[in-house]
Amino acid sequence: MNLDAKIPAGPIADKWTNHKFDMKLVNPANKRKYTVIVVGTGLAGGAAAATLAELGYNVLNFCFQDSPRRAHSIAAQGGINAAKNYQGDGDSVHRLFYDTVKGGDFRSREANVHRLAEVSVNIIDQCVAQGVPFAREYGGLLANRSFGGAQVSRTFYARGQTGQQLLLGAYQALERQVGAGTVKMFARTEMLDLVVENGRAAGIVVRDLVTGAITTYAAHAVVMATGGYGNVFYLSTNAKGSNVSATFRAYKRGAGFANPCFTQIHPTCIPVSGDYQSKLTLMSESLRNDGRVWAPKKQGDKRPPRDIPEAERDYYLERKYPSYGNLAPRDIASRAAKEACDDGRGVGESGRGVYLDFAAAIERQGKDVIEQRYGNLFQMYDKITAENPYEMPMRIYPAVHYTMGGLWVDYNLQSNIPGLFVLGEANFSDHGANRLGASALMQGLADGYFIIPYTLGNYLAGISRDPVKADGDSFKSTKNDVEVRIAKLLGSKGKRTVDSFHKELGLIMWEKCGMARNKAGLTEALRKIPALREEFWQNVRVLGDKDNLNQSLEKAGRVADFLEFGEILCADALTREESCGGHFREEYQDQGEAKRDDEHFAHAAVWEYQGEGKAPKRHTEALTFDEVHLATRSYK
Amino acid sequence: MGWLRQTTDSSIGGKLIVAVTGLAMVGFVVAHLSGNLLVFGGPQAVNSYAEGLRKLGALLWVARIGLLVMATLHIVFAIKLNLANRAARPQAYAVKTYRRASFASRSMLLTGMALLGYILFHLAHFTFRATSPELAALGEYEVYQMIVLSFQQPLIAGLYIVSMLLLGLHLSHGVSSLFQTLGFNHPKYRSLVGSIGPILGVLLALGFSSIPAAVLFGLLK
Amino acid sequence: MKLKLHVWRQKDRQSTGRMVAYDAPNVNPEMSFLEMLDVVNEELTGKGEDPIAFDHDCREGICGSCSMVINGTPHGPSKGTTVCQLHMRHFTDGQDVHIEPWRAKAFPVLQDLVVDRSAFDRIIQAGGFISVNSGSAQDANNLPVAKGDADQSMDAAACIGCGACVAACKNSAAMLFAAAKISHLGLLPQGQPERRRRAINMVKQMDLEGFGNCSNQYECEAVCPKEISVGFIARMNRDYLSSSIFSKETGSASKSED
Structure with missing residues (x-):
């Protein structure tokens, strides 16, 4: 497997500028002769489709949602980072770059991260020009807030709906191109496979989710921006439809899957309330600025929180991390909550929860101040749980939130399959082992608006302009594979529902490969998952037919992929014998702190599919750190 | 003139016509009421007012034709919009609850049609005096006598009072609504705009009804 | 708690639909409305009946996918709330719940509660x-x-x-x-x-x-x-x-x- 990252030569600050000049261009008159498929309409996909069409390419854009505006980027709350230094507080491109590499626990590629920091400033300009209503000061200039993992205020925001507003900006740009006829939009259309012809990505196979029609589309290049795989855990903060299928299908056609074990758990989510639970809701991290996290000292203490005296409460974050206290990073806060619950000191009916208490803050600053800061979040919490956080401490628990791993890409965001480009959360590149808050939106838009338009042109300039056709043998055989699989899912006529398999898989993943992992657990998971997969294909019940809207069939296909993918995730976690960022191996710790092994694991692990029933092959891309020196994070 | 056609064919343009014609007719109704109230000043006041109106000559005809055009446009566009509205929801809900829509707003078509019927009767009654030979026998400017004679009949008085209540109901939504349609609404004035219709509706209904009521109770004779 | 559901069922765009009654016997007041439908769908699938199709995605009130009229009100009885954030505690035991798709000529029904x-x-x-x-x-x-x-x-x-x-x-x-x-x-x-x-x-x-x-x-x-x-x-x-x-x-x- 060729894992040449193609990082341009020269000083880190000049790499992207030089590279932009060195790349080949496509003559404006020739651009329309190239057809580009873009899968996904989130920040990365929507921005890419719109921008490529503005440049003149002929774009086919696909999404499984009923409208491109519903992609899951819309749910991001907090904000988007950019090194504008509008606050004059010492921010710079280099500082954003530095914070991101360090925050990612030294498992990302320096050159990519630096480019991300460079274009971050253009993103804000672009979004403001599009009419994104960012928060402003009375003087009319843009407001900023601070966010975890940084000592400067560089986060731009639009109330608690930043993701929504940025996505609507991209969506509007996209719809403008759809109206102009330069983008052909296929909503309610799901990518089910990638077509590789003569070693190049040549097209995709899709299912029209309304009519059930299976169709192939050919293109000069395929751009995938299909999001993350957090739903392999069943319960996560991801949308219900978010899935791994597109990237996993590409993996099975030869694309390398990098660092699947790098998953991010967010510490402040509303806990699970019962086995009917279908998804988890995030409460903004900012709550930890004023809330104190605690659990009862006594095991199985069922008293209402207000009846537990001060002396019988364990403010465990303040106890363990006196200097950072309740503001310890996401991974550390998450694991500490798990420890308390594993110890039998969890609260709420399920025992999987800890308190986030505002009583002290309300007493100190008054209810009004707290209401001003967090009113909308308190209201949301109340809506979901019917508990008033002004009176009762919130109950919180960590939940899967983001996945740093994804398809391997080089500096040009091209996978190891020529012509297949991967953007946003779907790729692995920029966040290493842990993503900082407000950086996901930045990466998605950077990839879509400012990187792929250049690097894709460079690729296209080097290939034939001849029209493409979706009638070659590989198109036929790939389409046939898809049809056979659908027939198999519908023909199984078993007894168990798709959701029951998904829940069971999720439980295995969460228990054995969640916040804390160890060899025994991962080995057990690697034994259980294939057995569950076996049962799935024997005993799943998918009703309805293939030629109609069939939500059970959609889910079944996605869960079938999760059942295979979960195994790779666990295998990756098992082979990465170190703890870094979101990946915590209990064997590799220093009194509860993650212990990185830079000597053996300063690399991206890239998995290559070897065929049905064969173990995938692990490759590595070595990571070098010339600008940011390797150091251990400490928050004590 | 393509723009005119495009505008009047549009949903908002159609609403504009209903609003503007409605506003013009509200103006007429207010003027009409102020004239009518002269009846409380005795026969001399109201009769000479009627005479003055008649002497406007050509101007009176301009007003009459104007009103006719306004009423016609109001009705034609209201019906046109209503048909489009019906077509926009071919399948009704099995269960439908309203959260905010007022009774007045939900009965605009009905009150509107009832008012059209009333106006036709009113014209036949007082303008053409075609409903009873007694009225026809009165002198041209004997308006006071005509009013008293008519409203001494409880049936006629009741019909007028009911119609004026319907007018009030129609305007209680219509007047507030026309501000919104014309774009004159804003969080700052919202409560004012919302209450101006009901207030005007009540005032007009009371004002107009006061005359048949006064006759009925023997205050005017 | 138990509910009696009356749900619009329609096979596809061309078919004519109708209201069908279902029992929802195991409703937990902490469930969201969509989770209640998930449970009903699991039961329907168990019985070999096609589950009720409805649009949903983020389930946190921001994507705008979910769309159903509950007892005559879009998104149901809670103010400023999407169906996905509507919880069953707002209903009472034994209540009749009518669930219909958005109704508009411009939003044709594709299946059950799913509209275009x-x-x-x-x-x-x-x-x-x-x-x-x-x-x-x-x-x-x-x-x-x-x-x-x-x-x-x-x-x-x-x-x-x-x-x-x-x-x-x-x-x-x-x-x-x-x-x-x-x-x-x-x-x-x-x-x-x-x-x-x-x-x-x-x-x-x-x-x-x-x-x-x-x-x-x-x-x-x-x-x-x-x-x-x-x-x-x-x-x-x-x-x-x-x-x-x-x-x-x-x-x-x-x-x-x-």
């Missing part, structure tokens, strides 16, 4: 954007925007495009949706160059899609999960009428201008 809302996308295509290509923007702070305007613009931009406004309106009008976008962009200095053209083209497309007219009953505002104000409809009317009557802009099908 692509008409909204086409309204945006007609002008719901600012024509600025990627890479050509000036520095963001070169263009100050009064905080009040930015806040008001954000109020309008909060629209999630769910279509509850259409579903609630007796005329199936899309005025609140169109007005929210016209106002979001029209309130910002960036949106001024295309303001007139945008208003004319979006209204034209809205009419073309077969949405009804506004009767100013404000049911849309009452059910809007983001509580978007009908004041924006007044603003749209103002923009549309002034553009139609006082400007040379006639609007057109929006074509590429690059």
